[in-house]
Amino acid sequence: MVLNNYCKEDKVLLAVDCIIFGFYQEELKILLVQRDFEPAKGEWSLIGGFLKKEEDLDAAATRILNHLTGLNNIYMDQVHSYSKLNRDPEERTISVSYFALIDVAHHCKDLLKQNPIKWFDLKDCPELIFDHNDMVKDALKLLQNKISNKPIGFELLPEKFTMRQLQKMYEAILDTELDKRNFINKFNSFDLLKKTNEKDMSSSKKGAFLFEVDEDKYQKKIEEGCSFKI
């Protein structure tokens, strides 16, 4: 058995593609870029780049995201590696996908203007190049799975949010409707949130109380590995 029979010629180009999710107007959004170079110039694509010698995959994904959004400390998760022989017609490329959750409000709007990037409703996502549509599907599945077990959804919301926003976010991600009272009861049972004295007045006359994550409790619960099944 020979395991170390590798050839330098078998080295490949490694790309990182990011499925960037956002949430506003009660919809799950995805950030896409219009390619300004061949092949597939003018078509929509995930935001991506190539792995560099001096970084690992997580660092590459972070760099690519920071470059396009100006944000640091973005929540990210590796999803899958894609390697079909002709997925990139230009050159053999393996791509590792990451999904990212970003708070659209924090996201620097200037960069949106400087770059040919745009938020799309996930439900209204255009045809993407290569196998990027598959990547989006797989990323969504993983997100749905993750959020059903860990309360990572906060990453999509501003620091303070209403219970209704939180619920709508879950509904958008899971593509389902949830009962208002059951949702609140369930979420309160997790004991993760602090009620603030502030109200959001933008969506009703009465106003809705804003909540925020109790970071101490949040960290503790995550470490304990509690179940957050919604």
Added chain:
Amino acid sequence: MVLNNYCKEDKVLLAVDCIIFGFYQEELKILLVQRDFEPAKGEWSLIGGFLKKEEDLDAAATRILNHLTGLNNIYMDQVHSYSKLNRDPEERTISVSYFALIDVAHHCKDLLKQNPIKWFDLKDCPELIFDHNDMVKDALKLLQNKISNKPIGFELLPEKFTMRQLQKMYEAILDTELDKRNFINKFNSFDLLKKTNEKDMSSSKKGAFLFEVDEDKYQKKIEEGCSFKI
């Protein structure tokens, strides 16, 4: 924004490492190889190889597995990609891990003799080279997660098996004890198995009926995406 600024020098070596699970003696097992070359000669390692130009990752994993076990049609799932800068001290290598479920009974014993490979109790797994211990942990987590939602565990068993074997396999994977009656009731509610007229006489005097998967129902249920929460 420049997305296509890749350099040929950033190409990397891509490895595939397989976490091969088996099940016998009521224990979850893992197949490991003792390295017969430097670096880390003599240490235990996952079974792996390098991606070749003309194949994708799934094909590479299949090839590596077939080479060592002689088996085809092995159940496999990609787990994760590992890319820490110095994970392989010899040369920058990114590794994509796969877990595989194999029926140890079908697995050709000659290959075990020809090669420095050996089955270990997962609980008794030695220190492995590089980040292979992490790979095993991650693979086990994914397996536990998968088997809680899809009935893939059959892949570890011979074609015909007793309910007790099935239960012990779940117990081994999930590292928990299950109630005999509840397990059988639950599993029967999935309506996936056919009772045969044969009995396994090896573990009791009365003998235990052998069951087999009803392939038609199995395929249908998988497609429908039914829940198989144990």
Added chain:
DNA sequence: CCAAAAGTGTTACCGTTACACCCATGC
């Protein structure tokens, strides 16, 4: 005063869990 969203508890139902005894047979 009315429209529109916020906020709040209780009950019925169903799935999960806990649990014990008889059966068949080889020795």
Added chain:
DNA sequence: GCATGGGTGTAACGGTAACACTTTTGG
């Protein structure tokens, strides 16, 4: 005849799901 594992059903419990009315206030 007895020790060993095989096979079976029911009842209590707990979590999930269904459900409606009152409150607030800007216009």
